[in-house]
Amino acid sequence: MAIIVSPLPGIFYRKPGPGKPPFANEGDTIVIGQTVGIVEIMKQFTEIQSDVAGVLQSFEVDDGAMVNPGDAIIVIHEG
Known part of the structure; x- marks a missing residue:
């Protein structure tokens, strides 16, 4: 399992x-x-890209939610 975090x-x-x-x-x-x-952030958009391959298991934050650096965003089941 891999966790993608906000940069x-x-x-x-x-x-x-x-x-x-x-x-x-x-x-x-x-x-x-x-x-x-x-x-x-301030009208600048940063793409979040996966660094692993697998199946998207869950989103850890809601669409439109505030995130901080290091916050878990997505869980991917590798494989």
């Missing part, structure tokens, strides 16, 4: 924009380098 403070979003589909959903197969969300 910076801001607001976590599961989608690239309003009305757009999420980058990934629970149960999706994730590949290394795949964007799984974004963190926005």
Whole structure:
């Protein structure tokens, strides 16, 4: 099991924009380098990419929630 953490403070979003589909959903197969969300701070958006391959098990924060550096965002079951 791998945990993807926020690299910076801001607001976590599961989608690239309003009305757009999420980058990934629970149960999706994730590949290394795949964007799984974004963190926005002061109108600057940082893509959160997976550094492991596996199945997205769960989101640890809600869409639109505040995150801090090191906060767990996503759990991926490697394999």
